[in-house]
Amino acid sequence: MGLYRGFGCTLLSKLVCWYTTTQVDQLLGPVEVIVPNDETKPRWNVCVKKTLREVRCQSWGILLSHPFQVMAIRCMGQFIGRENVYSSINIIQNFQEIYNKQGIGGFFVGLIPRWLLEITTIIISNVLIHMLKTQLPTQSEMLPLYEYFAAFVAQTVTYPLSVVTTIMTVNRSGLRAGMLPISPIYANWQDAYKQLSKTEQLKRGSSFFNRVAIGTFGLPAPGTPIPNA
Template structure:
């Protein structure tokens, strides 16, 4: 007996929530690095050319530190709001996917006009999804960022939401929303447009491996463009915690930013727009002299 759409959606949501839970410690470490928390000293290492450098602790060393301070449960700070956000996003993506499949049935032509229409519809769904999920993103970020100052102000999804609404108003729940949604939109359009032009003009049907190239184009574009749009994600995270009363978002760690552009310019001036994009072989800003010995 074939599965119903509701059963399929439920299975996908459950799978998404499971993946979110499993990968949460990784995102937790990444977030602490994004807000500039470096509790462990760098270690001496060498580049591939043999030049001595200082390497900051990687994912596993950082996770072990959190484990030592907070125990196993501590690795899952902020998980509940992330699962809520993941569930909403999964449902929204499912609707987008069904719309795309229906569109392919209705029209087989792969025209540029059709691409623009589909991408526009996808953008609207994605923006609406971000509107619904961003408050949970803010709550999750603040729950995790409490590790830095050892605060206990944020715990529980609904109590956090009430606290933010009471102290900061609706704008507090949407701290960092603009760079987050701009990054989403930029990624979506660039990925779809580049994929279309490559599939249409670079991988024409006369080439024997054209179908293989087309199947991997969007995946490769996604990886490449995620690097280019990363600063938007970083700024969204920093703005979500900035000036909210937690040590992670207050001076001297960060100034109180007037806007997300102020935050962007500050990180750019410090050469930190890609902070947290790497979890291994993270080089400290100071390079050791060649005469340094282990």
């Protein structure tokens, strides 16, 4: 069952995100498109409006689904230390564990990098698809290829934010995977981004090859303060 750790929480997170996004989209109503005289402007106008609408909808979905995303990642992360603190099914147990350890803020650790990840992906994808449609042939059979290419580029560019989100979700959570000597203690997500960049770890997990081996991290000397611990 190791391959299915966090499956229940992940499924719930995606369902909450999808439902919230759909409801917000319905509340916003139909998209109004104003077509000016210049033929190039309406296309950009539609692209900008579509992007802003998706950003608003997705932002609410991310906010409400993030607590379940935290549970899912920690369910997976506890495999490193062979722990059984979080459950893939018992949501109440997970809520109690997070609240007792970190309070309300524990449900939203890693929220900002995840939000930046999702929003940047939307913007890059929509802009690339729009540019491909306007500069290259727009036959219907080409549209899936454009969308695939745009998604690939967006995911490649934003992958470091995905790494930071995952690390910050586990960091200082009480799990062994987020503590010394397995992982350093980060003050915030910006600190994690900087440190991971220095050690060339922002792309870790993205490839089976060219991995950087850094080993474990040394324990601090007795009495050394840990940032925001």
